[in-house]
Amino acid sequence: MAQAAAKHGENHAHGHDHGHHDPQEMKILGFWFFLISDVILFSVLFATFIVLRDNTAGGPILSELIKMPGVIAETFILLTSSFTSGLAVLAMNQGKVKQLISWLAVTAVLGASFIALEVYEFIELIHEGFSFTTSAASGAFFTLVGTHGLHVSLGLIWMIGLMLQLKKRGITDVTRGKINVISLYWHFLDVVWIFLLSIVYLLGVM
Amino acid sequence: MLEGLKEFASEFFVTGDPLIYGAMVAIGITMITIVAVLTYFKKWGWLWRNWLTTVDHKKIGIMYIIASIIMLFRGGVDALMMRLQLAMPNNEFLNPEHYNQVFTTHGTIMILFMAMPFMFGLFNVIVPLQIGARDVAFPFLNALSFWLFFLGAMLFNLSFVIGGSPDAGWLSYPPLSELSHSPGVGQNFYIWGIQISGIGSLATGINFLVTIIKMRAPGMRWMKMPMFTWSVFSTCIIILFAFPILTVTLALLFLDRFAGAHFFTLDLGGNPMMYINLIWMWGHPEVYIVVLPAFGVFSEIVSTFSRKKLFGYKSMVFAMLIISFLSFFTWAHHFFTMGSGADVNAFFAVTTMLIAIPTGVKIFNWLFTMYRGRIRMATPMMWTLAFIPCFIVGGMTGVLLSVAPADFQFHNSYFLIAHFHQVLIGGVVFGYFAGLYYWWPKMFGFQLEEKLGKWAFWTWNIGFYVCFMPQYAVGLMGMTRRLSTYGWDTGWWELNFVSTIGAFLMGVGFLFQVAQIADGIRKYKSLKASADPWDGRTLEWSIPSPAPEYNFAITPRGDDIDEWWEEKERRAKGIYPPEQPLEPIHMPKNSGIPFIMSVFWFIAGFGFVFGWLWMAILGLAGVGICMIARSFSYDTDYYIPVDEIKRTEASLRGSV
Ligand code: HEM
Numbered sequence: 001m002a003q004a005a006a007k008h009g010e011n012h013a014h015g016h017d018h019g020h021h022d023p024q025e026m027k028i029l030g031f032w033f034f035l036i037s038d039v040i041l042f043s044v045l046f047a048t049f050i051v052l053r054d055n056t057a058g059g060p061i062l063s064e065l066i067k068m069p070g071v072i073a074e075t076f077i078l079l080t081s082s083f084t085s086g087l088a089v090l091a092m093n094q095g096k097v098k099q100l101i102s103w104l105a106v107t108a109v110l111g112a113s114f115i116a117l118e119v120y121e122f123i124e125l126i127h128e129g130f131s132f133t134t135s136a137a138s139g140a141f142f143t144l145v146g147t148h149g150l151h152v153s154l155g156l157i158w159m160i161g162l163m164l165q166l167k168k169r170g171i172t173d174v175t176r177g178k179i180n181v182i183s184l185y186w187h188f189l190d191v192v193w194i195f196l197l198s199i200v201y202l203l204g205v206m
Numbered sequence: 207m208l209e210g211l212k213e214f215a216s217e218f219f220v221t222g223d224p225l226i227y228g229a230m231v232a233i234g235i236t237m238i239t240i241v242a243v244l245t246y247f248k249k250w251g252w253l254w255r256n257w258l259t260t261v262d263h264k265k266i267g268i269m270y271i272i273a274s275i276i277m278l279f280r281g282g283v284d285a286l287m288m289r290l291q292l293a294m295p296n297n298e299f300l301n302p303e304h305y306n307q308v309f310t311t312h313g314t315i316m317i318l319f320m321a322m323p324f325m326f327g328l329f330n331v332i333v334p335l336q337i338g339a340r341d342v343a344f345p346f347l348n349a350l351s352f353w354l355f356f357l358g359a360m361l362f363n364l365s366f367v368i369g370g371s372p373d374a375g376w377l378s379y380p381p382l383s384e385l386s387h388s389p390g391v392g393q394n395f396y397i398w399g400i401q402i403s404g405i406g407s408l409a410t411g412i413n414f415l416v417t418i419i420k421m422r423a424p425g426m427r428w429m430k431m432p433m434f435t436w437s438v439f440s441t442c443i444i445i446l447f448a449f450p451i452l453t454v455t456l457a458l459l460f461l462d463r464f465a466g467a468h469f470f471t472l473d474l475g476g477n478p479m480m481y482i483n484l485i486w487m488w489g490h491p492e493v494y495i496v497v498l499p500a501f502g503v504f505s506e507i508v509s510t511f512s513r514k515k516l517f518g519y520k521s522m523v524f525a526m527l528i529i530s531f532l533s534f535f536t537w538a539h540h541f542f543t544m545g546s547g548a549d550v551n552a553f554f555a556v557t558t559m560l561i562a563i564p565t566g567v568k569i570f571n572w573l574f575t576m577y578r579g580r581i582r583m584a585t586p587m588m589w590t591l592a593f594i595p596c597f598i599v600g601g602m603t604g605v606l607l608s609v610a611p612a613d614f615q616f617h618n619s620y621f622l623i624a625h626f627h628q629v630l631i632g633g634v635v636f637g638y639f640a641g642l643y644y645w646w647p648k649m650f651g652f653q654l655e656e657k658l659g660k661w662a663f664w665t666w667n668i669g670f671y672v673c674f675m676p677q678y679a680v681g682l683m684g685m686t687r688r689l690s691t692y693g694w695d696t697g698w699w700e701l702n703f704v705s706t707i708g709a710f711l712m713g714v715g716f717l718f719q720v721a722q723i724a725d726g727i728r729k730y731k732s733l734k735a736s737a738d739p740w741d742g743r744t745l746e747w748s749i750p751s752p753a754p755e756y757n758f759a760i761t762p763r764g765d766d767i768d769e770w771w772e773e774k775e776r777r778a779k780g781i782y783p784p785e786q787p788l789e790p791i792h793m794p795k796n797s798g799i800p801f802i803m804s805v806f807w808f809i810a811g812f813g814f815v816f817g818w819l820w821m822a823i824l825g826l827a828g829v830g831i832c833m834i835a836r837s838f839s840y841d842t843d844y845y846i847p848v849d850e851i852k853r854t855e856a857s858l859r860g861s862v
């Protein structure tokens with residue numbers, strides 16, 4: 001089969017054939033649907049947490065163990081990282097690759113510090129006798145917060161991959177699409193965190 | 207050393223049952239034969255290039271359907287074994303433990319590994335053709351979905367010979383499915399088999415939503431979309447909202463079993479009822495996921511074989527959207543008897559009954575479409591006609607079940623078994639059969655001969671009523687489901703015996719279908735199908751059978767619901783569309799990553815099943831590497847040049 005070599009991907013040849021659909025636009029729409037499914041996923045975890053949070057089976061109670069300063073620091077770091085990911089997109093729209101990569105790097109460092117703080121918080125809780133297997137309530141807490149943390153961690157790996165691609169290929173239609181998608185993802189994780197903060201932590205200590 | 211090995215093998219492989227030894231030998235022989243045949247005919251390269259790495263939606267659809275029919279066979283053998291066991295009182299063919307495994311695998315396989323892939327197969331083959339598209343929105347993801355489904359299904363089936371099958375029912379209620387009551391690996395196979403294929407299903411849902419929203423032919427506005435495409439759209443919305451619930455539910459169950467959590471356990475604050483709510487929040491919509499596309503198929507067929515426009519197109523669309531919405535508000539009707547209280551039960555009883563209204567609208571529309579139509583009795587139409595009475599009876603018994611107080615009598619009896627098989631077989635299976643017969647020529651380029659098809663039709667249908675009508679009666683007489691044996695004094699045996707005969711008749715029907723297909727393949731040259739063998743109405747019939755890899759040489763327009771029918775009328779009047787120049791066609795390249803990545807998922811799943819963390823981590827690392835490899839590959843598409851299109855079109859159309 002004669003496969004005509006396509007000078008594709010790099011500079012997408014628009015208007016090449018009729019009825020051709022903009023792939024970047026479709027990717028973003030697909031990603032929105034993925035986010036909807038992720039919202040459902042988190043909703044189920046939230047529901048589980050709410051149902052089970054008082055089932056401590058006589059073990060330690062989360063609200064008595066929460067250390068708010070750490071949580072506030074996490075919140076602050078994550079919100080800032082969302083802001084810097086926004087700056088990255090701005091830099092991209094101005095065509096500045098170097099700036100774009102730097103802002104992504106800042107975002108990634110902030111994300112990593114968030115994860116580090118979270119891990120520290122988990123270790124503290126486990127020391128206090130509130131571990132994953134202690135009770136239904138503890139399992140629900142670690143699963144819900146941990147799932148968010150896992151999302152952030154995967155986002156970090158992905159972001160590093162994208163920085164490498166940007167270095168190699170610069171800003172093209174394809175890389176632009178990828179950056180748009182990851183910044184959407186990053187903002188989404190921020191929103192989920194706000195819910196975590198209010199439902200798990202603030203309602204917990206009040 | 208040898209002792210250790212022996213001990214390991216006796217835990218690893220399932221032993222002690224002649225049926226299982228038989229299966230092991232059969233699996234071994236089949237594998238060796240496949241490998242030998244592929245090697246002898248030097249077909250490995252062909253298999254890899256044409257099938258394992260393909261991203262062509264039509265081929266993926268065909269693979270889905272083949273896998274699904276194999277699973278129908280496996281689930282069917284399970285069904286026959288159960289019916290054999292129940293044919294006579296005090297039977298000792300299957301012991302209770304084995305019986306539990308058989309009904310669990312039967313239910314799981316039929317719904318998740320037979321109905322779902324059959325449906326996805328039809329989506330894949332038809333939707334892009336109906337909307338005038340060259341492909342689905344994300345061809346790579348589409349291939350990945352297929353392989354995830356396939357390897358998930360294989361993982362599930364492996365439990366039969368390795369480790370042991372799950373036996374806590376197709377929805378695995380805790381505490382039965384918890385470590386405390388199912389310490390073996392069977393439940394782990396259940397969790398990971400479904401989990402892996404479930405990710406694929408969710409991805410397919412997203413893929414087809416974007417495809418339908420973004421890739422319709424110019425002129426095809428929402429209310430001009432063919433009915434099957436509408437049914438796929440509403441199904442995918444349900445998938446998008448329902449499947450994440452399943453993913454989380456199974457993940458939580460796994461955390462309980464594997465990591466010692468207490469979500470659904472009986473101790474340390476766990477709440478089994480939480481699981482039952484969650485699983486039915488997925489499970490009930492799931493039933494509509496599998497039945498809505500069948501409704502879409504019937505709509506296409508009724509209109510084609512009555513040579514009339516579908517009656518009440520708009521009301522059909524709204525009925526479907528209303529069903530997909532309501533399906534999320536009925537889940538508690540599966541446990542009216544479990545103490546939710548009268549208010550909750552009343553709410554769910556009412557929402558359940560409401561679904562009968564849009565469903566009734568659809569049935570009347572099909573009947574009105576046929577009214578005064580010029581009806582042709584080809585096999586697709588026969589399956590459609592058989593569906594209608596079957597579904598009406600099944601729907602009415604469903605309304606009976608939805609009366610909460612009455613359900614205290616029907617709950618978990620054979621009355622329920624008869625009801626849901628009536629809607630699942632009469633609605634879903636008949637619907638997909640109808641679709642398979644209808645689109646067969648478009649998929650394979652030849653027609654199946656009708657004679658054997660009619661034999662299959664009649665044995666299936668007669669068998670169906672002989673099998674399930676007695677079950678309503680025996681259910682009212684007090685026979686409960688998941689019962690492996692009963693005594694002479696119950697007075698149930700005559701009805702059960704008749705029911706078993708019916709089940710075997712359906713088995714004969716299946717054999718007729720296999721024979722029909724085999725016969726068709728043998729004679730396929732003489733059975734060559736034209737582009738439009740049924741005098742169809744929608745765009746898929748405007749291109750050659752089988753469709754070329756790029757589907758449409760020239761992007762069609764979709765200004766009318768029955769665009770191709772209108773086009774034929776215009777042509778009959780001598781009005782031809784203006785000539786359009788061919789242009790190079792943009793296509794996605796094949797890729798081995800979906801297959802390889804799914805194999806890694808399989809490895810990870812297998813590791814989790816046996817609690818071998820090293821293997822699970824190895825598998826997950828492989829998955830990660832595949833994802834990164836994909837993210838870094840930029841050279842993923844190519845263009846088919848104009849002369850190649852010309853050549854293909856000429857050879858397919860005979861120089862038209
Ligand atoms: C082809 C003819 C079929 C026969 C003769 C048959 C027979 C049976 C029997 C005997 C049971 C077990 C009843 C019990 O002891 O509890 C059963 C359960 C079930 N069947 Fe079928 N079946 C057939 C097809 C199907 C199909 C096509 C589907 C779905 C698409 C299906 C879905 C189920 C489910 C979900 C269960 C419940 C399993 C459980 O209790 O966990 N069956 N069937």
Ligand SMILES: [Cu+2]
Pocket residue numbers: 489490493536537539540
């Ligand atoms: Cu239901």
